[in-house]
Amino acid sequence: MPMIRCENVTKTYSKQDRPALDSVTLEVAKGEFVFLVGQSGSGKSTFLRLILREEKVTSGRMYVAGKDLSTLSQWKVPEFRRGIGTVFQDYRLLPNKTVSENVAFAMQIVGAAPKEIAREVPEVLELVGLDDYGHRMPAELSGGEQQRVAIARAFINKPQILIADEPTGNLDPTMSVGIMKLLDRINRTGTTVVMATHDDKIVDQMRKRVIELENGIVVRDQVRGIYGYSG
Amino acid sequence: MRAGFVTKEVLNGLRRNITLTIAVVITVAISLSLLGVGLLANSQVRVMKDYWYDKIEVSIFLCGQLSDSPTCSGGPVTSEQRAQIESDLKALPIVANVYYESQAEAFIRFKERFKGTALVDNVTADQLPESYRVKLKDPKQFAIVQSAFSGRPGIDSVQDQRTILDKFFKLLGVLRDGALAIGLISVLTAALLISNTLRIAAFNRRRETGVMRLVGASNFSIQLPFLLEGLISAIIGWGIATGILSALKSLVDARVAPLLTFTNFFGWADVWNASLLLLLTGLVVSAIASFLTLRKYLKV
Numbered sequence: 001m002p003m004i005r006c007e008n009v010t011k012t013y014s015k016q017d018r019p020a021l022d023s024v025t026l027e028v029a030k031g032e033f034v035f036l037v038g039q040s041g042s043g044k045s046t047f048l049r050l051i052l053r054e055e056k057v058t059s060g061r062m063y064v065a066g067k068d069l070s071t072l073s074q075w076k077v078p079e080f081r082r083g084i085g086t087v088f089q090d091y092r093l094l095p096n097k098t099v100s101e102n103v104a105f106a107m108q109i110v111g112a113a114p115k116e117i118a119r120e121v122p123e124v125l126e127l128v129g130l131d132d133y134g135h136r137m138p139a140e141l142s143g144g145e146q147q148r149v150a151i152a153r154a155f156i157n158k159p160q161i162l163i164a165d166e167p168t169g170n171l172d173p174t175m176s177v178g179i180m181k182l183l184d185r186i187n188r189t190g191t192t193v194v195m196a197t198h199d200d201k202i203v204d205q206m207r208k209r210v211i212e213l214e215n216g217i218v219v220r221d222q223v224r225g226i227y228g229y230s231g
Numbered sequence: 232m233r234a235g236f237v238t239k240e241v242l243n244g245l246r247r248n249i250t251l252t253i254a255v256v257i258t259v260a261i262s263l264s265l266l267g268v269g270l271l272a273n274s275q276v277r278v279m280k281d282y283w284y285d286k287i288e289v290s291i292f293l294c295g296q297l298s299d300s301p302t303c304s305g306g307p308v309t310s311e312q313r314a315q316i317e318s319d320l321k322a323l324p325i326v327a328n329v330y331y332e333s334q335a336e337a338f339i340r341f342k343e344r345f346k347g348t349a350l351v352d353n354v355t356a357d358q359l360p361e362s363y364r365v366k367l368k369d370p371k372q373f374a375i376v377q378s379a380f381s382g383r384p385g386i387d388s389v390q391d392q393r394t395i396l397d398k399f400f401k402l403l404g405v406l407r408d409g410a411l412a413i414g415l416i417s418v419l420t421a422a423l424l425i426s427n428t429l430r431i432a433a434f435n436r437r438r439e440t441g442v443m444r445l446v447g448a449s450n451f452s453i454q455l456p457f458l459l460e461g462l463i464s465a466i467i468g469w470g471i472a473t474g475i476l477s478a479l480k481s482l483v484d485a486r487v488a489p490l491l492t493f494t495n496f497f498g499w500a501d502v503w504n505a506s507l508l509l510l511l512t513g514l515v516v517s518a519i520a521s522f523l524t525l526r527k528y529l530k531v
Contacts, residue, residue: 075450082447092442106446108236157446 038213085154144175200227259468266414274501312385
């Protein structure tokens with residue numbers, strides 16, 4: 001069973017005649033690392049939103065982590081999302097909570113025991129290389145460090161899929177490399193990673209599967225691909 | 232989510248929004264107080280009705296020298312008529328007791344009432360009508376007495392003291408309804424303020440709620456802290472309102488009751504009943520306002 005399977009997925013937003021995604025069919029296996037590339041407006045974000053079930057498909061079928069998203073009832077969506085970690089370009093940390101509290105937040109939400117939280121948060125912070133940063137506030141950290149905190153938070157509930165929407169978009173090349181190493185390490189634990197990006201150097205370096213979207217259509221799906229267009 | 236975590240989030244939320252929290256607490260306190268005053272006014276009207284209706288009687292005036300109603304065309308009441316009326320009255324099951332007031336007694340009462348006026352010197356006992364003062368088991372059943380006795384030969388008129396009191400109670404009823412209406416309108420204001428406050432709180436915390444949504448928090452757990460904040464503000468407001476009503480009761484006991492001895496006043500039980508009703512109102516209104524607002528502004 002693939003981790004993500006799309007069958008003729010089309011998404012048309014109301015008030016728009018052109019679909020944001022047009023009859024996309026693809027599969028992502030468990031443990032894969034996939035780059036999603038394409039110009040702004042090509043449908044990358046829509047695709048990620050569909051995986052997270054923030055939007056519903058207009059037609060076609062979409063299976064994520066063993067769930068048929070077109071029939072998943074609304075009240076089961078939160079539980080479904082617990083199996084998916086998300087990282088964004090703007091980190092989305094809570095500014096009035098410490099690094100540890102930010103990471104712990106994800107566990108508290110799902111009702112984890114305080115003991116368990118106290119054990120796992122330092123472990124994950126160590127994994128992302130922020131062992132001694134637990135008591136710092138997000139504003140005191142560099143962009144790369146903040147993104148590591150965000151990754152720690154996305155990873156702490158052991159998701160099956162990690163969605164990263166331009167995680168290096170705000171970072172300089174050195175920091176970006178560190179973040180990519182981290183995502184690669186997370187991928188090696190068996191977590192499927194889907195990353196939308198505009199960062200051609202990273203894509204070319206990593207040599208992972210590349211799916212390119214253009215006007216909502218998959219124009220390229222390449223194993224060990226490269227960024228492959230200048231835009 | 233664990234209780235400890237929710238508590239912390241709720242307290243943080245209340246603190247971060249402290250000015251609005253205070254505004255909500257004060258508005259709830261004032262509106263519930265106003266509603267409470269309306270409820271106490273209602274209790275007061277009831278207490279006064281109990282007090283007064285207990286004392287009132289139906290008067291059956293018998294024909295005298297000066298009576299000019301058609302039933303008195305046969306002149307003053309005869310002793311047979313009087314005896315018949317008395318035995319009929321006593322036979323009525325709704326009658327609690329019957330008291331006969333003779334002309335002489337009526338004259339004594341008349342002199343008492345108009346003491347010091349010229350009227351006393353111009354009236355003699357035989358000008359005043361004799362009467363039966365009838366106490367009913369239930370003062371509302373006057374109509375039965377009236378239909379049985381008015382229009383009978385020898386009876387001039389049947390009067391219910393309730394008709395005099397009813398005008399007074401009608402006035403009190405209008406005042407009470409006004410107080411209740413003002414109370415309800417201000418509760419509505421409080422509901423709108425709670426709704427608006429939650430909207431602002433939801434906007435202020437869109438980062439938190441966004442993150443909560445991302446990591447898979449259920450709708451309920453995202454909304455719960457907001458709902459609890461609304462309820463806690465309402466409960467504090469209710470506490471203040473109950474304090475205000477208690478103060479009002481103490482003031483009435485200490486200052487008003489000694490001056491107005493012609494009636495009883497509402498008791499502490501009325502205050503606590505009103506308070507309980509206010510608590511329910513506060514909780515229900517706050518919960519509904521929160522529910523409707525959050526459903527709109529905190530969607531998964």
